[in-house]
């Protein structure tokens with residue numbers, strides 16, 4: 001089999017899109033207009049394909065992204081997406097080949113991490129990725145929640161207000177609000193203009209069906225837009241006259257916990273809504289505790305979500321903040337060589353330094369474990385108990401465990 005791996009050209013692009021649809025098991029429906037539109041915002045230099053007798057059989061794309069790390073700073077990330085290999089060509093190393101090309105380019109460019117949402121858990125660990133942010137979805141049994149249906153939301157004491165708005169308003173208000181979320185929540189990834197156009201129904205691929213959602217913004221007492229929720233409702237009735245509607249939230253972002261509280265209570269207060277599906281939230285989301293009976297929020301999904309791969313150890317570890325003080329020498333094993341080495345991390349609440357060292361190592365770990373730890377969402381002690389972090393100096397696990405932890409869980413609200 002003579003295969004041609006290459007960077008995709010404009011003339012390759014329609015067949016490349018066809019191959020993506022094949023890999024993701026969906027009917028190929030892209031129109032000429034859609035293909036032309038996608039080309040306007042696709043950096044072809046970062047689109048790879050493998051061709052067999054002129055036909056695309058493998059796809060891979062990356063794009064520039066900013067990732068918020070612990071403490072609110074952002075680092076440049078190499079966001080990987082649309083990874084597919086045709087079922088006729090799987091398990092011949094095509095993904096491995098495309099991944100190596102992309103990660104080498106990302107490292108060369110100066111990206112600090114690579115990021116992706118893994119379709120299946122077993123795929124990406126071998127490339128040095130690890131799950132760095134998990135996600136939880138709840139279903140709220142509204143009648144059980146104990147909220148008072150006679151009260152307006154927000155109540156008068158709040159002083160703020162909620163307005164139903166349209167997609168134009170969301171595109172106007174959303175980016176600034178999202179910037180404020182990103183500044184306070186590690187794990188958040190940047191949303192470019194395309195994200196807003198797609199999520200408000202302006203640019204929807206032909207393979208997807210668009211249903212116009214409801215959008216509501218929360219303005220605090222001083223008029224600042226502090227929150228935005230997007231939800232859709234079904235039309236289920238029991239006995240023909242008993243409303244049993246479910247509201248499914250596709251996005252709820254807020255700049256303050258007070259705004260989160262008002263918006264969740266608002267969705268639960270909509271007449272006819274008896275069930276609320278929350279969409280992807282952080283595992284430690286405040287949501288259940290906004291309800292008088294937190295047990296009314298039942299976990300329906302809990303899973304790994306954002307996977308990271310560290311490309312630059314010193315920059316990944318110095319960009320974040322640290323709540324305690326410790327110096328630890330990490331021996332990083334990385335079969336690809338991208339980050340292998342021994343690094344002295346000297347961290348304190350005042351800042352951190354991290355650089356290659358010849359000192360003896362305190363802890364040994366793989367690149368995937370480092371990725372899993374870097375947003376503070378996993379415990380060093382747990383990884384040590386699993387045999388995935390080796391303690392080389394007594395006490396190092398305890399010290400590193402306290403050091404790496406973040407006050408709140410990481411949260412990546414987006415699929416990309």
Ligand SMILES: CC(=O)SCCNC(=O)CCNC(=O)[C@H](O)C(C)(C)COP(=O)(O)OP(=O)(O)OC[C@H]1O[C@@H](n2cnc3c(N)ncnc32)[C@H](O)[C@@H]1OP(=O)(O)O
Nearest residue numbers: 023081082083084085090091092093094095096116119122
């Ligand atoms: C970020 C994203 O886009 S996530 C979406 C990923 N894509 C999909 O899930 C679509 C359906 N699946 C596919 O298209 C393909 O099976 C892919 C892309 C996942 C893998 O492509 P392949 O070319 O078969 O992978 P490749 O041959 O390079 O395999 C590399 C290794 O990963 C392993 N591997 C690949 N996919 C899987 C999987 N789904 N489960 C377990 N192991 C896997 C292979 O066995 C191989 O292992 P080895 O190195 O020990 O021999």
